[in-house]
Amino acid sequence: xxxxxxxxxxxxxxxxxxxxxxxxxxxxxxxxxxxxxxxxxxxxxxxxxxxxxxxxxxxxxxxxxxxxxxxxxxxxxxxxxxxxxxxxxxxxxxxxxxxxxxxxxxxxxxxxxxxxxxxxxxxxxxxxxxxxxxxxxxxxxxxxxxxxxxxxxxx
Numbered sequence: 269x270x271x272x273x274x275x276x277x278x279x280x281x282x283x284x285x286x287x288x289x290x291x292x293x294x295x296x297x298x299x300x301x302x303x304x305x306x307x308x309x310x311x312x313x314x315x316x317x318x319x320x321x322x323x324x325x326x327x328x329x330x331x332x333x334x335x336x337x338x339x340x341x342x343x344x345x346x347x348x349x350x351x352x353x354x355x356x357x358x359x360x361x362x363x364x365x366x367x368x369x370x371x372x373x374x375x376x377x378x379x380x381x382x383x384x385x386x387x388x389x390x391x392x393x394x395x396x397x398x399x400x401x402x403x404x405x406x407x408x409x410x411x412x413x414x415x416x417x418x419x420x421x422x423x
Contacts, residue, residue, distance in 0.1 A: 348375035
């Protein structure tokens with residue numbers, strides 16, 4: 269039992285409902301407010317794209333209002349992890365591209381990430397060790413340019 273007889277599941281539902289209601293009241297369309305609910309335990313989203321990908325719309329929702337915790341920070345206050353999307357044409361068929369993620373961790377802790385294609389539910393959970401830089405295959409598509417959204421697990 270949680271505080272005042274509420275279970276942790278009930279509290280999570282109340283928080284999620286309040287988040288959707290705040291989005292609707294702040295002008296976010298209802299359909300988008302429902303899709304922008306967040307999983308507890310993740311940081312604010314960070315958006316990245318390849319050089320030719322369309323730019324991202326101005327920030328709105330939870331991240332812009334400071335309602336979600338920030339990602340892990342290094343001692344000087346900069347994010348520990350950065351993700352750089354890179355598209356590489358395949359050798360056999362130049363019209364098919366490998367969507368790779370160059371992940372750079374500049375901190376002394378291992379960090380777990382949830383990386384998704386922008387505005388989709390096509391996601392992968394990745395882990396990057398302390399002070400490592402890795403290139404990971406994220407997907408294979410006929411489109412060269414792509415955008416991603418990533419969040420850090422705050423454990």
